[in-house]
Amino acid sequence: MTQGKVTDRQKAAAPTDGRTKVGQKRKAETRARIIAAAFDIFGDENGLFARIEDVVDKAGVTRATFYNHFNDMVDLREAVTREVTHDFLVAVTQTVSKIPDSREQCTVAVRYYLRRAQKDRRWAWSMLNMSASGEIFGAETFRQALRTITDGVTNGDLPIPSADLGRDILLGATLAAMGSIAKREMAPDYPEVVAGYILCGLGVDRDTAREIAHLPLPPLEPAATDD
Numbered sequence: 001m002t003q004g005k006v007t008d009r010q011k012a013a014a015p016t017d018g019r020t021k022v023g024q025k026r027k028a029e030t031r032a033r034i035i036a037a038a039f040d041i042f043g044d045e046n047g048l049f050a051r052i053e054d055v056v057d058k059a060g061v062t063r064a065t066f067y068n069h070f071n072d073m074v075d076l077r078e079a080v081t082r083e084v085t086h087d088f089l090v091a092v093t094q095t096v097s098k099i100p101d102s103r104e105q106c107t108v109a110v111r112y113y114l115r116r117a118q119k120d121r122r123w124a125w126s127m128l129n130m131s132a133s134g135e136i137f138g139a140e141t142f143r144q145a146l147r148t149i150t151d152g153v154t155n156g157d158l159p160i161p162s163a164d165l166g167r168d169i170l171l172g173a174t175l176a177a178m179g180s181i182a183k184r185e186m187a188p189d190y191p192e193v194v195a196g197y198i199l200c201g202l203g204v205d206r207d208t209a210r211e212i213a214h215l216p217l218p219p220l221e222p223a224a225t226d227d
Helices: 008-042 052-059 063-069 073-096 102-119 121-131 138-155 163-183 190-201 206-213
Strands: none
Touching: 008 052, 008 063, 008 073, 008 121, 052 063, 052 073, 073 102, 073 121, 073 138, 102 121, 102 138, 102 163, 102 190, 102 206, 121 163, 138 163, 163 190, 190 206
């Protein structure tokens, strides 16, 4: 073969490769449009009752197109949850991982989530509505909470019977507090108060829990991921 010449096989493959890339781009754009539409709907107070019809209408796609990307609303909710929480969770995880005390890790994570809810009520509503039919705050956060609690139980920081119980106390109370923040005006230090009483529920004495929950909040590190 003469150097620099394009073979017949290469000529035939080039248009196909181009069409494939265009198709993949369009598919990704459509998926992103559906997720954005769903997030906008879930961010409303009544977003809990969102239907596939509501999402496809807002996204400007058909039901068939919806099912090309998602199995059902549960699948969509988890995709949206990951989309809107992944980078935030990574940033929180990277920040708390540098804190040696599991009790402080719990309070810092709770305070970050509740402070974000104070600043962005649509984000808070989306978290509430998407948690209603799946794992609280999504599968990633659910698993990370269990790891944090497990470490605390193992090293003796959290004197509770099981990590599952601790995870439910941590996430359940945080979700309930987020609901209060979304629905009404709460005191500015509400995240600290909630974090302190969560520690009490995790077996920490009240005075120590309050002190830990009111420690200076470390700056949230930007997420460093390959995603």
